[in-house]
Amino acid sequence: MRSFIVYVLVLSVDFVAFCVLDDRLSRWSDQGNATACLCWQWVATGIRWVLLSGVVYWANTGSSVVLKRWLTTHCLLGSLFKTGQFVLLGNYPLGTAWRWLSNVLAAASATLFWEFSCPDKTDGSNGKQKTQKARVLFQRVILLYRPDYLLLMGAFIFLTLAVLCEMFIPFYTGRVIDILQSQYQWNEFVTAILFMGLFSLGSSISAGCRGGLFMCAINSFTFRVKIMLFRALMNQEIGFYETTKTGDLTSRLSTDTNLMARAVALNVNVILRRFIKTLGMLSLMLSLSWKLTLLMLMETPITGLLQNIYNTFYQKLSKDVQDSIARANDAAEEAVSGIRTVRGFNTERSESRRYNDRLMDTHNLKNRRDTVRAVYLLVRRITEVGMKVAMLLYGRLIIQSGQMSTGNLVSFILYQSDLADSIRSLIYSFGDMLNSVGAAGKVFEYLDRKPEVSTEGNLQPDSLEGRVQFQNLTFSYPTRRDQKVLTDFSLELKPGQMTALVGPSGGGKTTCVSLLERFYQAQEGEILLDGQPLQTYQHKYLHRKVAMVGQEPVLFSGSVKDNITYGLGKCDLQRVQDAARKANAHGFISQLEKGYDTDVGERGGLLSGGQKQRIAIARALIREPQVLILDEVTSCLDTESEQAVQQALASCPNQTLLVVAHRLKTIERADQIVVIDNGAVIEKGTHKELMEKQGSYYRLKERLFTDS
Incomplete structure (x- = not known):
């Protein structure tokens, strides 16, 4: 109500001032002195603006940005309008009341234009930051050109x-x-x-x-x-x-x-x-x-x-x-x-x-x-x-x-x-x-964006023993930060030994494999390879010395040879065939229409699950890794292929082998069996030692492990 009274008061004062000053303006116009009339118009504009600003300040509503804009525009538009009339037409055809009303409407329109085109923002700093950011981005785009x-x-x-x-x-x-x-x-x-x-x-x-x-x-x-x-x-x-x-x-x-x-x-x-x-x-x-x-x-x-x-x-x-x-x-x-x-x-x-x-x-x-x-x-x-x-x-x-x-x-x-x-x-x-x-x-x-898992290591030793140590690892996945998968986890993998990870699903077995492959970075603790943290090794060197075959291997569209040599560049055919023989894949590859040049289709869709798994094993073996990780790789293999793969692995006595499996025959051959549950090591030892303890491994044997 108070604002309404103030607006009425402002308009009343302005109308009176406009009429009084316009009377003097009309006298100059009647005398035919257009230049003096135009000068008096601008003097009247200044007087009206001072009067209106004083009324607004006295009413204590001077903080209204829109009202300030309207007052300024309302006072100036009259003079601008008459100046345009003088320049274009040379006369003033409108009466006093109509000129005042046209000024009001024109000022309202100009104020709305001002508000839409240059709105006042309470978050002025944010607007300035956005403008500055746009300018910086634009400069970066220009530099890329x-x-x-x-x-x-x-x-x-x-x-x-x-x-x-x-x-x-x-x-x-x-x-x-x-x-x-x-x-x-x-x-x-x-x-x-x-x-x-x-x-x-x-x-x-x-x-x-x-x-x-x-x-x-x-x-x-x-x-x-x-x-x-x-x-x-x-x-x-x-x-x-x-x-x-x-x-x-x-x-x-x-x-x-x-x-x-x-x-x-x-x-x-x-x-x-x-x-x-x-x-x-x-x-x-x-x-x-x-x-x-x-x-x-x-x-x-x-x-x-x-x-x-x-x-x-x-x-x-x-x-x-x-x-x-x-x-x-x-x-x-x-x-x-x-x-x-x-x-x-x-x-x-x-x-x-x-x-x-x-x-x-x-x-x-x-x-x-x-x-x-x-x-x-x-x-x-x-x-x-x-x-x-x-x-x-x-x-x-x-x-x-x-x-x-x-x-x-x-x-x-x-x-x-x-x-x-x-x-x-x-x-x-x-x-x-x-x-x-x-x-x-x-x-x-x-x-x-900088990857959370760093790949900027530069360590490339000429020889690698292959000793792996998990030291007090605590880890949770990025999508589930509040759920710890591993808690104070410690484990050692020795060269020349086969370590089998067993336990119920969700216990942390695959997580250990993913951390060893540097897919993730543990929140606490570290993994050492020959006494050095994994992140200090050169990225390409590390993944050549530490190879993994997953449970669901992924092949890329291209030939069989391209998939076996994936990431290595050019390799002679004899080396590719040797790796395929170790994986018991040479036989079925030779029977394909184009042999090693046969296209496997998108994601290996033209091959069976067992064939894809054997090609993935050959892809790992051709690298001659010091640390080999097998995550349920024998799940799609027949008995003959599984035995051939095991024989190939046995031919590398100094290799560190980490296996995640549910087949009892695979687990029994392990030098060390580690039972993992809820992100912690429950038991570890050989098959015979763990069976004699009759603990967690003993109970898992009948419930999880099968021979088929």
Whole structure:
């Protein structure tokens, strides 16, 4: 209520002051002294602003930012309006009350424009930080374009030539019209047509060269960034992939890298081209008619407000659409990669419904985004038509007064249409560039991410004994930080011995294998290899000396030979065949259509489970590792293959062997059996010793271990 009273008081005081000062203004106008009248108008503006500011301060509402803006705009617009009338029309057709009311409405409109385009933010520091972050990201994107600077420089040169040529086409179009309206001069007509054709040809050639060079720069940049991002993703620890969805990663690789390229090569291209063109057209339009130019510029604040509102909503909806597409891709990838499970559990319809729901979300978001665009285009078209009607009406008056020719008016209208597009394109491209920089931030987030499991060790001893010590390990997975899988875990693996890890599921056996392979980093404790922490060894050296064969081996599309030599580079065929013989895989490989050159299919889908496992064993044995880890590798092997593998392992007496198995025959041969439960060592010893104790191992024998 108090605010309402203050607003009424402010308006009352202002109306009285406006009428009193306007009376003096009318006297000057009646005397025909337009210059003195205009000066008095600005003096009255200052007096009214002081009075209104005093009332607001006295009412103790001076902290209202919107009210301050309205007061300032309300006082200034009257003088600006009358100055424009004096310049364009030379008279003041409105009465006192109508002029005051027009000032109020105009001030309200300007205040709303100010609020939408430059809103006051309570989190000013956050806004400043976001702007600074966008600037830093933009600079980083520009630096990544460094190898393409020659292409970009050439593109900018052709850009300038294309803009300069394009600007003179409307000028000579109007020139041709004026020539045809006057007494026909053949030489002047041919000259105008010739220049118009040359400028058109030059603009086309330069625009084509500019586009080609920019596209070359974009393709080169996208290629480099994708390689950098993929390499950074490959260096991340396993826990990173457990907490990050595959759809997000593929979206960064496929979509965001392309948006990064647009940040400079496309948006900066558009911004510079439109900026140069806008300046050139404004100068030509001022030379044709400065009055029409001032009238035309009245459209710019309205266009800027509409574009700003549109960018705010459209970019937010576009981001939501991208996230929705990533979720839909993730659902489709999960269903396709797990098609055997989907088919086995008869969940085809439920997976189709899930994918349909994700697509429906994307569809709804796209509809909302396109609706916003349709409304924006409608309002923009109405604004354009209104401005063109006003220009034609005022242009008719100027032509009748002899201040402008018909051809010049045609040229001006052509420039005005192109200038409006340039201004809108400038505003849109700037917003789109910020959106592209936001996508670059997501890419740089992965590029700058340091893996939690370090791979920066450099230790590469000439010989390795293979003694492994787990010292007081405490570990929990990144996805379940509050659940400890290992607690104060200690164990030693000796060279030349086979150690078998046994125990119920979830006890920590596979976790020990994963830690030894450096897939994760323990929160407490460390693992020593020959007395040195694992993280001090060079990454490639460590994974050549410590090899693992998992329970579900993964093969890659390619030949059998490529999968056996995976990560080693070139190996002679004899070495590959020796490793395959040790894994009892040479026999079935030789029977394949192309032998070792046979394609195994995507993820090894053309081979059986046992064949894939034997190839995976050969892939490990060809490295001649000092520490070999076998995690349930004999689960898919027949008795003959299992015996062949065991014989091959027995031929390496100095090798440290760690086995996780549920087959009693495999476990009985172990030099050391370690029973693990709840992340701790319960028992350890040979098979005979543990059976005599009749403890946990004895009870597990009948319950878990089988001979088949």
